[in-house]
Amino acid sequence: MDLSSLSPAKGSVKNKKRVGRGQGSGNGTTAGKGNKGQQSRSGYKRPVSEGGQMPLYRRLPKFGFTKPNRKSVIGVNLSQIAKWIEDGRVSSEVGVEDFKQLCNASKSDYFKVLGNGELGTAVKITAHFVSKSAEEKIKQAGGEVILAERTLLEAERVRDLSTDEALLKPKAKLRKFKKQSKSS
Template identity: 40%
Template sequence: MKLTDIRDNEGATKKRMRIGRGIGSGKGKTGGRGVKGQTSRSGVRIKGFEGGQMPLYRRLPKRGFWNPFSRDLNEVNVGRVQEAVDAGKLDAAAPVTVEALVAAGICARARDGVKILGQGELTAKLVFEVAGASKNAVSAIEKAGGSVKILAQSVAEA
């Protein structure tokens, strides 16, 4: 067998319909568009138009709400921070900030800040300067001898 002999099975592929190529083609003259009217012409066509009936997208009620003041925070567990400290990626002497976590590879990007969550064990004495922390995380950090400073969010950032 040669590379030139390789081909699809008989009937596996079908030639596409070339519309508007004469009456003998079966899709000639009007090219499957019917006669006259907006849909027979090239260019803009009203999407979702139901012939004067109220369209489906307007009959259905609007759903949901987007809070413009919501914050997109990175969520980091204390156990993950401890792993970074043990691996030497995070300096235990310096305060733990968003920038430090991004530099350590714990967070991909800064977003609107970091919220510390309480899953895992923390043994290192760390000072956190973050946008938020859960009660479990605060208790775990204070139990290890560290502290948490919650950064105030300015109105301009929101």
């Protein structure tokens, strides 16, 4: 016995049902799909039905939500900043615009400097948030940390100021006015 003499068992392999090949075949005209309606059209799939049983998507609990006013914060390690300086991508000053460009971020993102890695040179870093360990390492290397108050998108919308100035200027606090009662 060799591989060339092997064949499937009798009756285990059937020919494909060829539909829509004339009325004489028994599966012509409507191709076995019945007359008209959604079920006879292409692309129709029966909805998943579990009979009278409660469907799976209704048995499982709902959970979680998406916070509508969430902040997108991108973490940047000191090791990354050191590598960018070595490669010549940034100078001794790293600003929010540099982070946006080098991290492929959007203008509405916030940036946080994290303390993983070491800095060999003094660097002036402008970011929205800085971890304690990162701040210590930057100051130890002779650098400086400046906290930005706004995202790039918010800074561009500020009138009468350049983007760099608007980044650092704190947002104006809303003042609440008391309603004055009418006195006669």
